[in-house]
Amino acid sequence: MLFIIHFIAVGNMKTVFTLAVFALVETLSRERTHQRHLALCITTIARRHFDLDRTLLVSSSGSGDGLLDIVMENLQNIELWPLRVSRTDSVTLAPYEKHHDKIGSYVILTGGPEDIEKQVDKITDSVLWGDEARFLVVVTKCEAIPHLLALNLLRELWDNTKALNVLVAVYENSVLHLYTSFPYQSDKSCEIITDAVLLSKWDTQSDTKLGNNGTLFPDKYPRHFHGCRIDISIPHSKIAEKTYISETAKRLNITVNYISGRPNDMSLYDRIRSSISEVLLGSSEITVGGIPLIKDIADILDPSFSYHETKYTWYVPCARPLPRLYSISRIFSASVWAVVVVVIFAVSVIIWCLANRSLETSTYTSISNDLYNVWAIAMGVCVTEMPRTCPLRLIIFSWMCYCFAINAVFQTFFTSYLVDPGYDKQIRTLEELIDSGLKFGFRPEFDVYYQNSNYEIHKELMSRKEHCDPPSFCVQRIIDTRGYATLAESYSIENYLNTVNNSNYVCTMNDLEAYPVKIVAYFSKGSIFLRAFNKALVSSVEAGLATKAVKKKVSSTVSNAVDNFFVFTVSHLSIAFYLLLLGHSVSIVSFFFEVIYKKRAES
Known part of the structure; x- marks a missing residue:
């Protein structure tokens, strides 16, 4: 009896174990099938909506390595993208230092909001990070409330990265729900994500779409912002870009709030740096106000389209006009003047000799009278008495031809030098500036162009330069002393020179020592306003409105010009x-x- 009971118990245990094994196998098979269906959906979406030939990065939280293997196998078989893999449980040895292109698309396999936060921190730490890429976030677990989970994931990505082209895929039963979000849908929510919009459903078993068959990555950039506020940091309250910002804000229905409360004694360099810091720390969305395009800033913020070009130019005193008396001496060289004097005496002696050896009048037998007559011919007046002998006439006629030629050249140059006597040597290079002994100075932010240079002239320049700010003060010092030089923006200096007297005392040194600069606005990384403002900027520049505004500003400060003519006095x-x-x-x-x-x- 006991044997029978024992036999039955052992048989039941085997049955239970067998059933458990079958259940485990069925679960693994079902999970494997689920992963293959999910991987097929991911591959299909990637092939239809991701940019080809741009790098595709697949990120995994480590909870779905089986799905990661299948996805990578499918993507490698297609061979349409360069692939990268990122896992939160692996160690990144070094960040990417050299790259040719940003990541074009992301596939993020995550278990939920807790995992995606770590994944986003890791993939944004690379210089290959691109916030304008397309993101496909796939939840590897089945969820009972897919809408709520998708909303949390969309908020997480938006708040941390400002990524706009995000598609969240949540699996429920055998249906894959695809969600996205649209910011700035009303004046109450503005930048806050309040809802997850269901774009489409995908039955993984039948591999068919359910519902909307439109694009999964629609254009999400708003054409108007429902009066939402945007904070703009400006270095000072008198920036020239306010008119453009007001027109653009009116067109986009944006309420602008300027942040400009800075101490009056703060330098322009510190003002610009403070404005940039506010955008970087999230206190404002944009900074604008004559800020140049600099690579180091463009690496941490998004620059706009360049709306104005200027250059940093050296301004030096214009060369002084030469004295007219000195200019007369430059008509002929010293050797020519010496030859003329020698020829005058030589001709006088020859005339005296010929007159004493022939039957000539007493006028030419005196050496003093001969000098007087030779000088008279040189001055273009007649002699005291006509010569009578042929040799003497021939000598005097030759001297008259010589004087006519010399006088023609002399009078031509004499008239030219009376009109324009010429100028002293103009400073054209840094070497000439150093050798001239002039004092010079500029703002501290210009040190970057010379302080790391290996040229000896730049090192000497840095050792002798003075601090000079603002640029208008430096240029006025050139006008007042005619013994100073400075490096400044050509646009602001030209505007200042149009409002002061003696502006012709200031000249530019040369174009080789000038540094071209593009003026831009800086937006926070991934700013949704960048595209709208760039579109307005491009339209304004291509239509010539920016150039017109500059000319209007300059012409308002310049009086009516007079015709150029010269009056002898x-x-x-x-x-x-x-x-x-x-x-x-x-x-x-x-x-x-x-x-x-x-x-x-x-x-």
Whole structure:
């Protein structure tokens, strides 16, 4: 009897064990089938909606390694994308330092909101992170309330990354629910995600869509923002971009709140840095106000389309005009002047010799009279008496031709130098600036262009430069002293020079030492406002509205220009009066010497 009971008990245990094994096998088979169906849906969505030839990253929380293996197998078989894998339970040895392109698409296999937070932290830590990519978030577990779970996941991604193109797939029974979200749907919610929108359902068993057959990644960028507020940090309250911002905000139905409360004694560099910090820390969405495009800033914030181009240029004193008396001496070189003087004496001697050897009048037999007549011909006046012999006539005629040619050249240059006597040497290079001994200075933010340079001229420049701020003060110092130089933005300097006198005292050094700069606005990473503002910017620039605004601002500060013409005045002819005065002085001195000589001779 006991044997029978024991036999029955052992048989029941075997039956239970067998049934348990069958149940486990059936569960694993069902789970495997579920994973294959889910992987097939993921592959289909990726093939239809992900950009080809751009890197696709698959992230796993570690709870669904079987699904990860199947997904990777399917994607590798298609061979449409370069693939990367990220797992939260693995250690990243080093961040990617060299890259050619951002990640184009993401497939995130997660167990829920707790897992996705760790996954997002890891994939955003790479320089390959792209917030404009398309995201497919797949929950690896079945959920009884897919809508609530999808809403939590969408909020998590939006709050942490501002990722907009997100599709959440939640599995319920045999149906895959596909959800997404649309921010800025009303003035009450604005940037807050309040609902998960069901786009479509997918029956994994029959591999058919249920319901909406439209695109799974619709355009989510709003055309208007229902009056929602946007905080904009500005370096100072008088930025030129306010008009553009107001027009764009009116078009997009945005309420703008400017943040500009900064100390009056703060430098422009510190103001811009403070504005950028506010966007980086989340206190504002945008910073704008003459901020240049800089790579280090563009790595942490999203720059807008460049709406204005300027350059950092060296401004130096313009070369002073040369004295007109000095310009006269530059007509001929010293050797030519010396030859002219020698020829005058040589011709006088030749005429004196020929006159004494022939039957010539007494006018030409005196060396003083010969010098007088030769000088008269050089000045373009007639001689005291016509020569009578042929040799003398030939010499005097040759001298007249020579003087005519010399006078033609002299008078041409003389008139030119009276109009424009020329200028002293203009400073054109940094070497000439250093050698000139001029003082120079600029704002601290310009140090970056020279402080890391290996050129000796740049090192000497940094050792001698002064702190000078604001740029208008530096330029006014050039005008006042004619002995200073500065590095500043061409746009602001040109506007300032249009409002002051003696602006022609300031010149640019050269174009080689200038640094072109593109002016942009900076948005927080993944900002939904960037595309709308860029679209408005491109339209304004292509239509020429930005150039028109700049010209209008400049023309409002410039008086009506007069025609360029030149008027001869007494000052331009001063050299002639100086020579006349010199001649009279020499004559008076000669007269007194003659009187004194005569009195001594009589005594």
